[in-house]
Amino acid sequence: xxxxxxxxxxxxxxGKMGRAGVLTTKHGVIKTxxxxxxxxxxxxxSLTPDQLESIGAQVTLANTYHLYLQPGDELVxxxxxxxxxxxxxxxxxxxxxxxxVFSLGAAFGSNVxxxxxxxxxxxxxxxxxxxxxxRNISENFKPAKIDENGVMFRSHIDGSAHYFTPQKSIExxxxxxxxxxxxFDECTSPQESDHYQGRAxxxxxxxxxxxxxxxxxxxNSERQALFGIVQGGxxxxxxxxxxxxxxxxxxxSGPGSGFDGFxxxxxxxxxxxxxxxxxxxxxxxxxxxxxxLGIGEPEDLFMAIERGCDLFDCVAPTRIARNGSLYTxxxxxxxxxxxxxxxxxPIENDCxxxxxxxxxxxxxQHLFKAGEILANTLATxxxxxxxxxxxxxxRESIINDSFENFKNEFLTRYKAN
Amino acid sequence: xxxxxxxxxxxxxxGKMGRAGVLTTKHGVIKTxxxxxxxxxxxxxSLTPDQLESIGAQVTLANTYHLYLQPGDELVxxxxxxxxxxxxxxxxxxxxxxxxVFSLGAAFGSNVxxxxxxxxxxxxxxxxxxxxxxRNISENFKPAKIDENGVMFRSHIDGSAHYFTPQKSIExxxxxxxxxxxxFDECTSPQESDHYQGRAxxxxxxxxxxxxxxxxxxxNSERQALFGIVQGGxxxxxxxxxxxxxxxxxxxSGPGSGFDGFxxxxxxxxxxxxxxxxxxxxxxxxxxxxxxLGIGEPEDLFMAIERGCDLFDCVAPTRIARNGSLYTxxxxxxxxxxxxxxxxxPIENDCxxxxxxxxxxxxxQHLFKAGEILANTLATxxxxxxxxxxxxxxRESIINDSFENFKNEFLTRYKAN
Numbered sequence: 101x102x103x104x105x106x107x108x109x110x111x112x113x114x115g116k117m118g119r120a121g122v123l124t125t126k127h128g129v130i131k132t133x134x135x136x137x138x139x140x141x142x143x144x145x146s147l148t149p150d151q152l153e154s155i156g157a158q159v160t161l162a163n164t165y166h167l168y169l170q171p172g173d174e175l176v177x178x179x180x181x182x183x184x185x186x187x188x189x190x191x192x193x194x195x196x197x198x199x200x201v202f203s204l205g206a207a208f209g210s211n212v213x214x215x216x217x218x219x220x221x222x223x224x225x226x227x228x229x230x231x232x233x234x235r236n237i238s239e240n241f242k243p244a245k246i247d248e249n250g251v252m253f254r255s256h257i258d259g260s261a262h263y264f265t266p267q268k269s270i271e272x273x274x275x276x277x278x279x280x281x282x283x284f285d286e287c288t289s290p291q292e293s294d295h296y297q298g299r300a301x302x303x304x305x306x307x308x309x310x311x312x313x314x315x316x317x318x319x320n321s322e323r324q325a326l327f328g329i330v331q332g333g334x335x336x337x338x339x340x341x342x343x344x345x346x347x348x349x350x351x352x353s354g355p356g357s358g359f360d361g362f363x364x365x366x367x368x369x370x371x372x373x374x375x376x377x378x379x380x381x382x383x384x385x386x387x388x389x390x391x392x393l394g395i396g397e398p399e400d401l402f403m404a405i406e407r408g409c410d411l412f413d414c415v416a417p418t419r420i421a422r423n424g425s426l427y428t429x430x431x432x433x434x435x436x437x438x439x440x441x442x443x444x445x446p447i448e449n450d451c452x453x454x455x456x457x458x459x460x461x462x463x464x465q466h467l468f469k470a471g472e473i474l475a476n477t478l479a480t481x482x483x484x485x486x487x488x489x490x491x492x493x494x495r496e497s498i499i500n501d502s503f504e505n506f507k508n509e510f511l512t513r514y515k516a517n
Numbered sequence: 518x519x520x521x522x523x524x525x526x527x528x529x530x531x532g533k534m535g536r537a538g539v540l541t542t543k544h545g546v547i548k549t550x551x552x553x554x555x556x557x558x559x560x561x562x563s564l565t566p567d568q569l570e571s572i573g574a575q576v577t578l579a580n581t582y583h584l585y586l587q588p589g590d591e592l593v594x595x596x597x598x599x600x601x602x603x604x605x606x607x608x609x610x611x612x613x614x615x616x617x618v619f620s621l622g623a624a625f626g627s628n629v630x631x632x633x634x635x636x637x638x639x640x641x642x643x644x645x646x647x648x649x650x651x652r653n654i655s656e657n658f659k660p661a662k663i664d665e666n667g668v669m670f671r672s673h674i675d676g677s678a679h680y681f682t683p684q685k686s687i688e689x690x691x692x693x694x695x696x697x698x699x700x701f702d703e704c705t706s707p708q709e710s711d712h713y714q715g716r717a718x719x720x721x722x723x724x725x726x727x728x729x730x731x732x733x734x735x736x737n738s739e740r741q742a743l744f745g746i747v748q749g750g751x752x753x754x755x756x757x758x759x760x761x762x763x764x765x766x767x768x769x770s771g772p773g774s775g776f777d778g779f780x781x782x783x784x785x786x787x788x789x790x791x792x793x794x795x796x797x798x799x800x801x802x803x804x805x806x807x808x809x810l811g812i813g814e815p816e817d818l819f820m821a822i823e824r825g826c827d828l829f830d831c832v833a834p835t836r837i838a839r840n841g842s843l844y845t846x847x848x849x850x851x852x853x854x855x856x857x858x859x860x861x862x863p864i865e866n867d868c869x870x871x872x873x874x875x876x877x878x879x880x881x882q883h884l885f886k887a888g889e890i891l892a893n894t895l896a897t898x899x900x901x902x903x904x905x906x907x908x909x910x911x912r913e914s915i916i917n918d919s920f921e922n923f924k925n926e927f928l929t930r931y932k933a934n
Binding site: 141142143145146147148149150166170171175178179180185186187441442444454458459460462463465466467469470472473474476477478 | 558559560562563564565566567583587588592595596597602603604858859861871875876877879880882883884886887889890891893894895
């Protein structure tokens with residue numbers, strides 16, 4: 101059996117778990133650590149794939165939940181797969197749909213869902229607020245219901261009922277045909293009891309095994325890599341157990357057996373994230389890539405990279421861009437601010453993105469005030485380029501043995517907000 | 518005094534007034550006839566200037582009314598002018614603001630305004646419906662009030678009062694700095710009485726003279742060309758009189774004196790348009806370029822080009838694109854139609870646009886259903902490319918002495934709707 105993925109570690113951060121590597125997929129190479137912009141519904145909002153490629157994106161991640169509901173994974177398969185459908189010929193990922201199934205439930209305050217409210221914890225931002233806007237859904241709408249075999253949920257589009265099992269999630273992801281896909285998991289809130297976390301984790305592990313077995317029974321496993329997702333909330337014992345169980349799952353049945361890599365899932369409170377990542381990565385097999393799901397703020401990227409994470413996806417850079425919030429090396433600015441009205445300098449003087457090379461803050465503010473689509477396009481280009489380049493620069497600092505310097509320099513200047 | 522514009526006729530349609538020419542501005546050449554996509558608020562909605570250039574646009578037109586209100590023409594001047602502000606280094610036009618001042622009035626049914634309701638006549642589509650959407654403006658809002666010196670109007674954004682005179686319009690257009698600007702005029706409804714048309718026309722001619730005198734008193738006239746706007750409704754006598762008065766205005770005071778070209782304005786009923794254009798162009802000086810304002814449907818383009826018009830601007834291709842209505846050689850299609858759900862062919866098989874080269878109807882329908890911005894971008898690229906290329910092809914047919922063949926072939930196939 102051909103391997104769908106190859107991962108080679110090129111350099112490590114001395115005395116730490118962090119590393120720079122090269123991930124080879126059937127659609128090309130990803131130099132890690134790498135930021136993965138999110139193309140929720142088979143397009144990165146407001147950009148063409150050409151624009152996405154021109155800002156240095158090596159890979160993008162589309163959402164299984166959204167594409168299953170619309171236009172449908174079978175339609176995408178008929179179209180020749182997601183790469184062709186969306187005109188993206190570079191590496192591509194899909195998530196398992198698990199997170200959306202639960203989070204779209206939680207967003208309505210349902211106690212069926214196990215993710216706490218968005219304002220209480222820092223949720224992985226793989227979820228688009230726009231999905232809920234303008235929908236006529238009552239407060240008591242309870243879309244997600246978990247049983248031992250899967251999750252029953254209702255479409256946020258039309259309320260229709262659907263049932264995801266691990267096999268169903270993998271089937272959909274086979275239809276979509278991304279290079280890297282994820283096992284179906286239950287994403288819990290960090291505020292759940294250890295008792296509930298334990299039960300949910302057992303389920304996630306059983307679902308991981310079902311995902312893996314089903315995947316490996318299909319030819320798709322020769323071209324699509326499957327990542328298992330580590331869960332366990334904020335509990336050290338559970339996190340380490342999850343990393344061990346998934347790390348060993350299916351392994352030993354030959355070279356390259358078991359999962360091709362790992363996702364680290366969960367809804368983290370900021371202060372818990374670094375310990376969770378450290379626990380998990382101290383146990384996961386070192387030679388396989390690790391994707392921290394739904395994380396992408398600069399300070400979190402440094403934290404996670406030095407603790408051994410290789411991949412990161414997050415909708416934050418694109419979502420905040422559409423609200424006029426733009427990254428700079430000093431922190432975020434809001435371009436609508438009155439002080440930029442006659443500011444004829446670019447967002448950042450030394451930024452190499454298309455927006456900064458060609459436009460002033462005054463013009464971008466004008467576009468936002470005028471409600472022009474180009475506002476979103478330019479803001480998105482800048483923010484995604486900022487984060488992609490930041491992670492590329494972190495990689496370079498690892499290769500050049502200057503990670504600590506680069507981190508201190510960047511974080512001293514950057515005011516998170 | 519250097520001339521801001523040079524126009525050379527290369528070839529004429531035998532026995533007709535139509536011609537192919539080359540218009541040279543301070544920012545480069547426009548091969549005519551040419552379609553001028555509209556960048557209302559200093560951006561062609563949903564495209565970057567790079568995308569606009571890549572679909573063959575030679576020139577774009579921005580709206581004085583909109584830019585005066587936001588971000589303000591003085592701000593644009595401080596930014597270094599509109600070319601620099603919006604990052605468009607090719608030829609650029611601005612209109613006089615007159616049409617918007619009147620049409621934004623008419624849209625609320627005010628009898629102060631002289632343009633009839635949109636559903637009664639075919640209005641030049643230089644006006645964005647979106648401007649009115651979501652605005653909390655009462656039915657009785659009467660934004661425009663004409664007197665002999667100018668027009669008092671209220672901003673559609675915040676209701677603030679403003680007064681445009683010919684001098685004010687030219688001042689604003691000097692601040693914006695486009696290569697081709699227009700004299701301030703009164704755009705009347707074709708349904709007005711001849712008596713009113715006559716009075717309005719006198720005003721338009723007096724305003725044209727004031728525009729011309731003010732323009733020529735400034736250095737800007739060395740780099741910005743001024744077009745006068747012919748009016749006169751559906752009345753042959755008035756139309757011809759207007760063409761004569763404007764054609765001779767300021768002429769004879771030296772080579773290249775008078776207006777640098779002419780706009781043909783007015784709100785046409787479809788059946789009146791061809792006679793109005795014919796009347797006007799039979800009188801206007803042949804050696805100067807003529808811009809038919811607000812017209813851009815394929816059948817109208819053939820009609821106007823063979824009657825001697827050189828330039829056309831229209832928001833229709835971009836506006837209908839955002840509703841999913843797409844040009845094909847057989848007529849318009851609506852991409853949302855159920856029959857395209859699994860249609861994995863491009864909008865047009867032989868179209869050279871980015872959308873057709875890279876995407877299927879099924880994908881574009883998916884983007885529209887999902888409310889994705891890329892839907893607008895791809896639809897706009899296709900429609901603007903369709904119209905720009907059509908006019909380019911008409912030009913080529915004039916050069917090759919095959920205009921009649923090309924016209925018959927195209928119009929036999931194309932079903933206007």
